[in-house]
Amino acid sequence: MADPLSQKSYWRWSKQDFLPEESFQSWNNYASALSQTWCRFKDRLMSRSDAAAETTELRRQSENDMKRCLTWWDLIWFGFGTVVGAGIFVLTGEEAHDTVGPAIVLSYGVSGFSAMLSVFCYTEFAVEVPVAGGSFAYLRIELGDFAAFIAAGNILLESIVGTAAVSRSWTSYFTSLLNKPENSLRIKTGLKDGYNLLDPIVVVVLAITSAIAISSTRKTSYFNWIASAVHTLVIIFVIFSGIFIADTSNLTPFLPFGAKGIFQAAAIVYFTYAGFDSVATMAEETKNPSTDIPIGLIGSMSIIIVIYCLMALTLSMMQNYKDIDTDAAFSAAFQSVGMKWAKYVVAFGALKGMTTVLLVGHI
Template sequence: MKRSLRWYDLVGFGIGGMVGAGVFVTTRRASRINVGPSVVLSYAVAGLCALLTAFCYTEFAVDLPVAGGAFSYIRVTFGEFLAFLTGANLIIDYVLSNAAAARGFTAYLGTAMGISTHTHLRFTIHGLPEGYNEIDIVAVAVVLLLTLVIYYSTRESSWLNMVLTVLHILFIVFVIVVGFWRGEWKNFTEPENPKSPGGFFPFGASGVINGAAVVYLNYIGYDGCTSSRKWR
């Protein structure tokens, strides 16, 4: 294949894979349902797990100088069958994570436009089970658009990835700055509703671990980026 990416393109893919749109989708759900204010510790736990996994990939890359990725390493180490299961699991992982991020885009779009997401941007199929009966046309359009960009050119997709990654980082910095500026420390210890659990650990240590399992979705991109050596 023709070499079309440079070192900073690969760095951009790596950062974009770890600082993607998922951070804006999973953080709200994890902090509200699973962990509370201690979601910052959930991110630390998830980041540590991702770091240890990256060290394992480094060892594999040194011992097995082939195209990076869990499929290639497991195929060489354990055989074709386990590699097939790993590849299938990775495909499901990427499909579900991309679907979650695209669906979250619809929710944010509806909020920005001041309209109801469920009545204006999603269509309900009453014959399907509850929770699986909403057709999200906007999410499908976003996924198809990004797929066309990636299919059209690797260089253009890298450029789009860098632009979106910069925007994501700016949004995260904005949230941090506004949080320190407008936030109140009492929110860490006093619940808004006295009947609801409050404090920094409203759901205890188990809540931190459960939250880490949810926000780990934001780190899965590094796995795909390990195979970027062959894209050059």
């Protein structure tokens, strides 16, 4: 008996492969379909999918079944890799200096709690509907095709803009690691300021991470383990070195901007928790989604919350909040205590973090 989900080669060139819908089989069919556009659009506005269609019928239509090769251990590291990037190194200093002071640690706790609530929602959906569609599939079931279409557009826009921002930052941190001016590796053109710097290094980085992600999920997981492990070592260095040279007097006053500052900063640093939803899209490649997805999502987010709070507390104890450098908080803090070489460790850690964010984002 033939496997209904048996894989077929993607190297096919017939019209039926590219335009399988009945409306594209002839000009008469196409004209008839156009005349029904408005009616079909109204039907789409009200139509909803169900779990059976998402998990069975659509997978059969895709003619490809993903290999289940991931465990909860892989998902924890994927979650860590896609969330922990350069945000913690950039936003912590800005918000501690301008908005909340030493209480930035509480802001990370508040935003982490909010992120964990979202994680619970994603966990429930991913267990009930273990497909690669993620938010798009969940919304098709709960709110219908139109809401899912709008959400998919927003997610795609977020992914493109986020990848562009992280990629540009990658080059900046790379030049910092080489101790060169920020734009020394970019090519200047005659275009308007702000649009006149081409970044060939970004193209190379994106090509490499895309190639690794395309090769296989298993290989990507191995690479992510290594990169995330290196990043973890850098974070451990920052935390323990910072605590060793810390001065608790820098925590006073703890709330210079009042309680309002905690929540204002929490709204900003919530961005540092973005990306955990990528783990939910790996449900089709997970060996046992009902147990691995909850452990992977909740486990990775719990670890990240603890790390973020410790890093924020460390920075607050290393320097008075008024003296924190808003551009390179951790690097400047280490330089202020005579550890100038540590800025290269911080830059390397941020670089590795952004690399894993780009890598996991391509999956």
